[in-house]
Amino acid sequence: MKRPPLGPGGAATVFTLGLLGALKALALIGMAEALARGIVGVIAHDTAAWQRALLVGVGAGLLRAATTWATQVVAVRAAGRAKRGLRRELATRLLAGGGHDVGATTTVGTIGLDALDDYYARVLPSVTAATTVPLLVGARILAADWVSALIIVLTVPLIPVFMALIGLHSQDKAEESSAALQRLSHHLVELARGLPVLVGLGRIEEQAAALRDVSEQHRHTTMVTLRTAFLSALVLELIATLSVAVVAVFVGVRLVYGDLDLLVGLIALILAPECFAPFRDLGAAFHASQDGMAALHCSREIVAEPPAPDIRRPTPPESNPATINPQPDTPADQAPAVRISGVVVRYPGRPSPAVSGLDAEIPSGTITSVEGPSGSGKSTLLGVLAGTIEAQKGTIHGIDPAAVAWVPQHIHTVGETVLDEIQLYAHDTASTHHALARVGLTGLAEADPNQLSPGELRRLGLARGLVRITAGARLLLLDEPTAHLDPTNAHRIRNLIDNLRGTTTVILASHETEITALADQKVLLGQPASPRGEGAHRQPGTTAPEEQQASDRQGEAFTSSLAETSGGALGELRAFLASTRWRMLGAAALGTASALFAAALTTLSGWLIVRASEQPGIMYLMVAIVGVRFFGIGRAVLRYAERLATHDAVLSATTELRSRIWAGLAARGLASRVLATGGAALEHLVDAADRVRDLAPRVLLPPMAGAGT
DSSP states (O other): OOOOOOOTTHHHHHHHHHHHHHHHHHHHHHHHHHHHHHHHHHHTTOHHHHHHHHHHHHHHHHHHHHHHHHHHHHHHHHHHHHHHHHHHHHHHHHHHOOOSOHHHHHHIIIIIHHTTHHIIIIIHHHHHHHHHHHHHHHHHHHHHOHHHHHHHHHHTTHHHHHHHHHHHHHHHHHHHHHHHHHHHHHHHHHHHHTHHHHHHHTOHHHHHHHHHHHHHHHHHHHHHHHHHHHHHHHHHHHHHHHHHHHHHHHHHHHHHTTOSOHHHHHHHHHHHHHHHHHHHHHHHHHHHTHHHHHHHHHHHHHHHSOOOOOOEESSOOOOOTTOSOOOSSOOTTSOOOEEEEEEEEOOTTOSSOSEEEEEEEEOTTOEEEEEOSTTSSHHHHHHHHHTSSOOSEEEEESOOGGGEEEEOSSOOOOSSSHHHHHHTTOSSHHHHHHHHHHHTOGGGTTSOGGGOOHHHHHHHHHHHHHHHHHTTOOEEEEESTTTTOOHHHHHHHHHHHHHTTTTSEEEEEOSOHHHHTTOSEEEEOOSOSOGGGGSSOOOOOOOOHHHHHHHHHHHHHHHHHHHHHHOSHHHHHHHHHGGGHHHHHHHHHHHHHHHHHHHHHHHHHHHHHHHHTTOOOHHHHHHHHHHHHHHHHHHHHHHHHHHHHHHHHHHHHHHHHHHHHHHHHHHHTTTOTTTTSHHHHHIIIIIIHHHHHHHIIIIIHHHHHHHHO
C-alpha cells in the first residue's frame, strides 16, 4: 500500500520534522543530564551543582515542549493540504460518473480520510523522530558508557523486525475492518433515507434488529483488528522494557563492584528508554493509522478507476412507427423520443444485475410509467437515464445530458433557503417564483430546506425540475413524485405532470395508481434481482391523521422518557455505559494496575541504581532486579488487557447507543421536520455516535484510572 501524499512542500515538511526531531533529542539529553547531575549533587550535598542542574532541566523541558507544539502544527498543516487534494480528486472522479456505493463512498471521503490525521500527526513525526532521536541519544550514551551503548545497538534492531512481521498480519485485518465499516455506513445511509417510509410501514423493529446485527459484525471485526494491533504494541513494549532492564542490571552490577561512576550510570539508564521510545511510538502510530490508510487505498482505487462511457446519446432513435417524433433532426426545444437498447446495470458484490438487457421505446412528449415490484430496478433505470448511475452495457438514444430534469426520490439540498435552492437550477428569478407558486411553496420561500417535511421536500424537488424545464430541459425524470403528500398536494402534482404532456417527455416511477394512470405507456421490469436499486423502498406516502397523532404521542413519550433518564450530561453518560458498566469498571481497574506497575518500576529502578552505588552485597540487590523485570512485563501485559477491555466496552455501548438513537428517530421522525430528513437522521446515527465512541476512552477512562492510582 502506497504512503499518503505529502502535497505541496512535502520535502520541506519532512526536513522541518527532522530538524524538530533533532531538537527534541537535544532536549531529552539536557533533561537526562540535569536529572543525573541533580541526583548526584543532592547525594554529595553540593547545592550549586543541583541548582545548576535545575536550571538546565527547566530549559530542556521548555525546549521539548516547544518542539512538541511545533511538530503538531507542522503535521496538522500537512494533513490539511493532503486531505484537500485527495478529496478534490475523489469528488472530481465521482462527478465524472456515478455507480459507486453512496454509503461506502461517503465514509471513504469523510470519516475514512479524516482517519489519515493519525498518519500525518503521528506516523510522520514518529518516522522522523526514529531517524534522529536514537542516533543523537545513542551517541551521548556511547560517550558516557560503551557497554550500555552496545546493549542498545544489539537490541534496537529487534523492534523494526517485529514491527514488520506483525504489521503485515494486521494490514489484512485493518482492510476487513474497513470493509465492515463501509457495510455499516451503507446500511445507515439507507435507514436514514427511508426513515419516514419505514415509520409509515411499521417496519421499525425489523430494521432495528438489522441495525444491531450490522453493528455487532462491525464490533467483532474491529476487535479482531485491535487484538492484533495491540499485540504488536505489547511485543514492542516487552522488547524495550527487557532491553532497558538489561542495561539497568549491567549498570547496577558494575556500580556494586566500583567499575562505574554513579553519574555515568544514571545518564546511561535515563537515556536508554529514549532510544526505544520513538520505535514504540512509530509502531503504535502505524497501527492507529491503518483505518486511514485503508480509506486512502479505497479512494485511490475509485480515482484510478476510469469512468464508464456515457451510454446516453443526444441523437434521436431511428424512425419507428411507435414514435411520435420520428424525424432524424429533433429541434432543441422539442420533447425527445428515447430508445433504450440492451441496458445492463450491475452493482459490485451482487451476483445478478439490477437491470438486465432492457429494451424500450419512449415516444416524444408522452408520459411513461416504469413499473415492477420493489427491487426490480425502477430507481436504477431512472438513475441511468439521469446519468447518476453507470451502466455496463447498452445504449440510450435521444437524451441530451444537458437537457434533463431529474427529481430523485431522496431530495438533497444545499441552498440556505428554499428560494436559494430553486435559483441554483433556474435561469431567472421570475421562473423561480413561478415554480414555487405552481407547487404551493410560495409561503416557504425563505424557509430553511432542512426544516421542511418530507412532503414539502418532495414538492421542492419538483419545483427544481420545473425551473429546469423552463431553462430548456425537455426530458423530466420523476421517482415517486407524490410520496408523503396529502391528497390536495398530490392532486396538484398530478395536474402539473399531466399538463406537461406533449411538450415534455416524462418518465416516472411510482407505487401509486393515481400517478401511473397518467401514463400513455408502461415499461415493465422483471422480478427483483436485488434490493439495492430501490433504496429504502417507498410506498404510498400519505399519513393518516390517526397515524400522525400516534407519531406525535410517541415523540412526546420519547422526549419525556429521555428527559427523565438522562438528567443532563452525567445521566446520559450513565445511560451510554449502562449496558457495559462492569466492563468499563474492569478496564479502569486494569488501567489503574498498569499505572501502579509503571510507578513501581520507576521507583524500584531508581532505588536499585542509587543503592548499588553504595556497593552492598550483590545478593542484596537480586530481589530488586527480579522486581524490575516483573513490573516491566506486568505493565505491558496490563496495558494490553486494558486497551482491549476499553474498546470492547465502548464498541458495545455504541451499538446500544445507535439502537436508542434509531428508536428515538422512529418515535419522533414524522413529528419532527428536521429528524424526518435523511441528512439529519444520518448525522445522529453516524456522526454523533462516532463522536461519543471516540471520546469515551480518551475522556472517561484516564480520570478513572488516575483516581484509582
